[in-house]
Amino acid sequence: MTTEAESKVWLITGASSGFGLAVARRVLAAGHCAALTARDPVVLAGLCAEYPDQARAFAMELRDGASVAAAVAGAESAFGRIDVLLNNAGRGLHGALEEVSEAQMEECIAVNLTGALRVIRAVLPGFRARGGGRILQVGAAAAVSNYPGFSVYGGAKAGVELACEALAAEVGPLGIRVTVVIPGPFRTDFIRRSLDRAEEPMEAYARTAGKFGALLKGMDGKQPGDPDKAAAAMVRISEEERPPFRLVLGTYATGKVKKHLEAVRGELEAWEAVGKPTEFP
Numbered sequence: 365m366t367t368e369a370e371s372k373v374w375l376i377t378g379a380s381s382g383f384g385l386a387v388a389r390r391v392l393a394a395g396h397c398a399a400l401t402a403r404d405p406v407v408l409a410g411l412c413a414e415y416p417d418q419a420r421a422f423a424m425e426l427r428d429g430a431s432v433a434a435a436v437a438g439a440e441s442a443f444g445r446i447d448v449l450l451n452n453a454g455r456g457l458h459g460a461l462e463e464v465s466e467a468q469m470e471e472c473i474a475v476n477l478t479g480a481l482r483v484i485r486a487v488l489p490g491f492r493a494r495g496g497g498r499i500l501q502v503g504a505a506a507a508v509s510n511y512p513g514f515s516v517y518g519g520a521k522a523g524v525e526l527a528c529e530a531l532a533a534e535v536g537p538l539g540i541r542v543t544v545v546i547p548g549p550f551r552t553d554f555i556r557r558s559l560d561r562a563e564e565p566m567e568a569y570a571r572t573a574g575k576f577g578a579l580l581k582g583m584d585g586k587q588p589g590d591p592d593k594a595a596a597a598m599v600r601i602s603e604e605e606r607p608p609f610r611l612v613l614g615t616y617a618t619g620k621v622k623k624h625l626e627a628v629r630g631e632l633e634a635w636e637a638v639g640k641p642t643e644f645p
């Protein structure tokens with residue numbers, strides 16, 4: 365159990381299931397306070413009842429600026445501050461770029477990119493006023509090295525990761541630390557519950573995006589990653605004096621990122637003679 369002086373206040377978005385719920389359970393059991401968000405906060409009532417002095421639920425729809433602002437203000441007023449933001453809420457979209465609808469594409473970017481950045485912007489004034497804070501942004505292995513069928517989802521996650529890289533440089537001198545957590549496949553409800561799909565798959569993409577979509581379906585419930593172990597790693601990183609900017613989770617994602625880095629280096633070197641000499645003498 366933590367003492368009052370050690371107790372932190374977490375804001376956890378998407379706390380209704382998966383990673384968000386696993387981290388919420390851990391930090392509450394350790395004696396910290398947590399402002400928990402879901403689109404329908406009623407689903408968080410059970411957890412709040414278990415920890416009546418430590419947990420509060422707030423409605424948050426990432427696509428709605430007023431809802432994000434109200435949830436962050438509610439959390440700050442309930443607990444007096446936020447120390448750690450776990451910016452976890454997200455929604456997937458599967459389908460080749462040409463297969464997904466314009467509305468699906470816009471929603472995916474609105475949730476995973478604009479919405480995530482919106483939450484960060486909302487907590488920054490409080491972090492700056494208190495001279496510090498922690499941001500854990502949940503990214504995705506697909507943002508580092510993507511798959512056919514994940515162009516929009518992986519692209520939105522890559523956008524938030526790169527935005528966080530600039531953010532880390534902007535807010536580091538203000539005492540605010542930023543880490544992007546990069547999970548591979550973890551056994552949450554994501555594939556079943558939070559993954560939208562293109563409504564009219566096209567034959568032209570059956571061998572690429574279609575194949576990957578089938579693989580995702582088959583993987584549901586068998587993903588190697590344990591969300592509770594991921595939660596333990598996230599909590600551990602939140603306590604580090606000098607946390608890494610990226611934390612890759614799981615054996616699969618670790619291998620994938622290493623392979624990607626080698627491929628980028630190999631391609632850079634193979635084409636350097638064409639790309640490099642493009643400057644004024």
Ligand SMILES: NC(=O)c1ccc[n+]([C@@H]2O[C@H](COP(=O)([O-])OP(=O)(O)OC[C@H]3O[C@@H](n4cnc5c(N)ncnc54)[C@H](OP(=O)(O)O)[C@@H]3O)[C@@H](O)[C@H]2O)c1
Pocket residue numbers: 377378379380381382383384402403404407424425426427452453454455456475502503504505546547548549550551552553554555557558587
């Ligand atoms: N599981 C994996 O293999 C995996 C891999 C890489 C990255 N991720 C990322 O991990 C994060 C958490 O996913 P998960 O695996 O834990 O899946 P999950 O159990 O389905 O959780 C998704 C969470 O996001 C919330 N959410 C979805 N759309 C939202 C919106 N428009 N506004 C506000 N909240 C919204 C959901 O809350 P509601 O109750 O409101 O629906 C839910 O709590 C996501 O960002 C996901 O992209 C997961």
